[in-house]
Amino acid sequence: MLSLKKYLTEGLLQFTILLSLIGVRVDVDTYLTSQLPPLREIILGPSSAYTQTQFHNLRNTLDGYGIHPKSIDLDNYFTARRLLNQVRALDRFQVPTTEVNAWLVHRDPEGSVSGSQPSSGLALESSSGLQDVTGPDNGVRESETEQGFSEDLEDLGAVAPPVSGDLTKEDIDLGAGREIFDYSHRQKEQDVDKELRDGAEQEDTWPGEGAEALARNLLVDGETGESFPAQVPGGEDQTALSLEECLRLLEATCPFGENAEFPADISSITEAVPSESEPPGLQNNLLSPLLTGTESPFDLEQQWQDLMSIMEMQAMEVNTSTSEVLYNAPPGDPLSTNYSLAPNTPINQNVSLHQASLGGCSQDFSLFSPEVESLPVASSSTLLPLVPSNSTSLNSTFGSTNLAGLFFPPQLNGTANDTAGPELPDPLGGLLDEAMLDEISLMDLAIEEGFNPVQASQLEEEFDSDSGLSLDSSHSPSSLSSSEGSSSSSSSSSSSSSSSASSSASSSFSEEGAVGYSSDSETLDLEEAEGAVGYQPEYSKFCRMSYQDPSQLSCLPYLEHVGHNHTYNMAPSALDSADLPPPSTLKKGSKEKQADFLDKQMSRDEHRARAMKIPFTNDKIINLPVEEFNELLSKYQLSEAQLSLIRDIRRRGKNKMAAQNCRKRKLDTILNLERDVEDLQRDKARLLREKVEFLRSLRQMKQKVQSLYQEVFGRLRDENGRPYSPSQYALQYAGDGSVLLIPRTLADQQARRQERKPKDRRK
DNA sequence: ATACACTGTCATACG
């Protein structure tokens, strides 16, 4: 049995977790959050397999239920609902569109800078770029809750615009970003404002600088502003910049923890470098191969599914972070934001800013590689609209290549500079505005529904119904139970004492014979046993006293032993009315009603005890420790029938409490499971977000490397002052940090070797 | 009248 139980328990738990992880969460949720009735059925009903779970295990931890779990849960849910509403309200009203706009603006310069001009990008990254980046990120994140899935969105969205520009930013995101999440909203706003200003400034300044100027900056160290002479192993010293230095800088800017891959990737650049295309087409080739190269490692479909699941799961987090999440990161957004430049598109105002930012970005990029962009861009632009429906296409998008393309604003498609700007926001905006928003709102509703209204109401019901139970405790003169059962075990104290106390209280007013159970076989014996004990008079007195003022009794616990009355649980009125004809018919009516009512609340055992004239309360019978209980019994001369009844009462009473505890435990277990599932889903979503972030960062790093590579390679000149053909030569990043210009064939061979290595590792 | 939920009780197993 034990093993079976364990098996069931673990199995069910695992199954539940599996379900949640697989994405079946909905079912669980509906069950747990919005379908309490089924739960109850599970709990109470025959569908016990589920409940079988860890009750034994829980026993230890759940022991000592002082409070009814239902009530607790109800409280939690109501609180949660209230908070959720507040959060939502906050969301609706407090998230200014300007924030988003600001963010976009801010991003704009960065993206353009980094994307188009590697050298300048470096400088920016190291200095202002970094700061800017961190600022916006913080701001965005601040708006989100700690674990808000929006975090994901914002990160993606925020990062996306900059394109390949900020590795440092990425690093920041990945590294410190988590801790920043808790920033206050206010701070965020401030940051946003600041960013806005910065962005505006940058926008102003950037246009002024021509492509040439930017290109010149290539050799400038971002930090020192120092320029480096380039030295090429081949003896072509004409190159003005030091490849090593460039790469070193590049490396420095990419402190990624995952950079274990980095060197390989860089070296793979050589492979990626287009061999056939001439300088004009070079860049084009360069980009695509490099990006595509990374695609293989990741299962695109899986990632897409992950993203989808993120969106779903993030809904769970909404409970706590609904507002920002919903606002900034619509369920469908993670993807769209990831791959698109307009993460916050839902807000229409963003469009203009987007356009501006994108324009700049595209411009810069175009400067760098006008023709090349067509590849990635095309894929991205076409894919973006498909985001919602076309998984495969998205999958491809998710791949490094497409992602890269996504990062490059759609406008980049060849024309870039002027035209690109305005177009970008629209498609995305349309997606986000309509489908995404709808989805968001639906999710929002679903979340709310699932969590609050239904559950809360049902819990409420439970509570009410349960209050029947708790009623006992509330009604019961606590003093009675406490005093009488003073030494009783703590475990049984609350519920048992309450019930018994209530019964006694009600009994005080109940009238004999009014109860349907009076016909019990046991009652028949009562008459005989009646005479067994002879203190009726005093008992009745005390009994009345106790019922009239329970506290009194509690103050005088010893009195119980003195004035025991078989009819302890009979109300004074009950005694009178039952034994004697009602003195006055006027009073009788109201009294009878009252008595009936209270009588009905008396348990069967109480009725029986009363009928059998048991000289002490059921509470005592049930809750007294064995020793005291036996002691109590020994004090009275009780008939066999009475003793039997007392023992039954004790047994039943204890079992009753046990049953109540058992049911509470069941409910708690289910609720805990629910929470666990939610937590797991949250964790999963978080991990997926992180994964996405890493992938994105990786993409960006590769893009950056690619662009730097292009820059460096493009500046190399042979002895005759002619540029090297990318088809014949490639730059190779050596392990010692040096960069070599080697023949293409050699580079390809090396690249292939490196490709095989990881594969072998996997195997 | 029926279904459902809640509660109490019994039987049983376990510690």
Added chain:
DNA sequence: AACGTATGACAGTGT
């Protein structure tokens, strides 16, 4: 062995 507890199953009751 007695006692207490846990829990499935069933029945009674109320809605």
